Amino acid sequence: MIMGKSKYAVHLTDDQRSFLEGLTHRGKSAASSIRHAYILLHADKPDPEVAAIVRCHPQSVFNIRKTFVTRGLDAALHRKIRDAPPRPRKLDGEGEARLLQIACSEPPEGYGRWTLQLLADRLVELQIVESISIKTVERTLKKRAPAAHQKAVGHPAPRKRELCRRDGGCAGGLPTSV
Template identity: 45%
Template sequence: MGRQKQFVVALSPHERQELTDMTRKGVHSARVMTRARLLLLSNQGLKDRNVAERVGVSTVTVASIRRKFVQGGLQAALYERARPKQPPKLDAHGTAILIAEVCSAPVGRETWTMQLLADRLVTLGVVDSISDETVRRTLKKTFLKPWQVESWCVAQVGADFVWRMEAVLDTYALPYDARRPVICFDEKSYQMLDHVRDPLPPVPGYPARVDHEYKRCGTVNFFVAFEPLMGQRTVTVTERRGNAEFAAQLQALDMRYAAADRIVLVLDQLSTHSPAALYQHLPAEEARRLSRRFEWVYTPKHASWLNMAELEWSVLQRQCLGQRLASVDAVEAELLAWETDRNARSVRANWQFSISAARDKLKRHYHCDE
C-alpha cells in the first residue's frame, strides 16, 4: 500500500471556479497560471508525477505548492510572499562620501572609474566591500558621470561680437538672388579608420557587430560649401589643409558661380580664411580679382554656430561619418552619395535665429538710452 500524501488539495467549488477562470482568461503571469493548473490537477487526485508532466514542472514543485495551499490557503499557493528588502549597500552618509569623491580629482589618474571609486570607498572604511556595479547604479541616481568630460570655449560677447553677429544675420535675411548667392563655408579634419577584423553583418536576432579595435589610417580635410537658400552643398576632400587648399576652394567656387556678379561668403575667422591666402598662392592680379569677387562676412570668434555650414557638418557626421572609412577613395565615395542625395532633395537649413531674437537674448550687451 503506497504512502498517503501529507498535504492533500481539496478545492472548494468557489476556489475551483476561480482557478478555472484564471487559466482561461490568461491575464496573470505565467508562474501564477502554472500554479493554478497544478492545483486543479492535484484536486483531481492525480499523482505528483503525472501533475508534474502535464504542467511542466518538477515533482518537488508540485509537493511545495500543495503544502503552501494546505498551510496558507489559495493566495499563498498562487503568489510569492514579498521578500524583505536588503538594506542598501550605501546609506545616505556613504552616498554623500561617494559624491564628494566623484566631485574631486583622483590622485594619479585622469578620471575616476567605477572600480577606482569602489576601491576608494573600501580604503576610506565606508564599506567592507562593494562592487563597481553598485557604485555605477548609485551614481546613476545622482546623474553623476565621472567618466565623461566636456569642454567649452566661451565667446566674449561685446560690441565686436554683436556687430559681426548682426552682419551674419542680415546676410541670412537676404532674399535669394542668383547674381549674389550666399555661400556658407567651413572646413573640418577627419580621422580615417580601418577594421582590424572584418565586421559581422546583422542577422535575425543580432545587430551588426564590429571589433572595438581599429587601425588609424591618417587624416583628411573636408571643405563644406553650403548654399542655404537653394539647399545645395559641395563637400571636397583634401589630404592637407592650408592656404593653398583654401585658395583652390575659392577658385572652384568662382567657377561654379560664374554667372554671379559677386559671391557672399560666410566663414569663420580661421587664420587661413583670409584674402591673404590668395596672394600667397596666386598671381597678384588673380588674387586681387578673387578677393574682390567675394564679399567676406565673418562670424564672431568662438561663434561657429552662426555658420550654417556647421549644421551641414553636424548632419554629415550623424548620417555618414559614423562608420569606419580607411581610404580617401572610400571617404569620397560615401560623401558623393550623401551629397548627391541631399542636393537632389534640395534640403535647406531651417534657420530661426534673427536679429530681433538676438537683441532679445543678448539685450544686456546692447547700449540702451533710458
C-alpha cells in the same frame, strides 16, 4: 499502482474550483499563477502525474499543495515577495551621499578625472566601507546621479557626423555646426 495518501491533501470548494478554472481560461494572469492553478485543479491525481501534465518537477507540485494547505489559496497562486535582500547593501544613504560628494570633487593630483577604481579606493581609504567593487560604485553613480556618473567616468568621444543612405552606406562626413 497504489500510492499512499499525500500528507497535504487538497480539497477545493466549488467557489475555489470555479475561480481557478476562470483563471486558467482567461490567461490574463502571470504564467506562474496559471501553472499553480492547473496544479491545484489536478490535485486529485498523484504528484508525478500532475507534474507530467503541467510539465514541471514533482517537487514543485508537492510545494504548491503544501502552500495551499498551510497558507491558503492566495499564497499558493502568488509567489512570496522577499522580505529582505539576500545581502546587506554596501552603501547606505550616507555612503551614497559621500560617494557623490567625492565624485563631484576635484580628482587626485596627477589624474584628469575620477575613475571608478579611484572612487572605490577613496571610499575604503576614508573608511566609509571595508571593501567595495567598482561595479557597485558604477551602479550607485548611475542610479543616483547621472551627471555625477558622467563627471566621474567621463564623456564618450565625440561621434563623427555622417550622412547615411537608406541602404546603410554613408556618403561621408559632415562639418559640425559652430
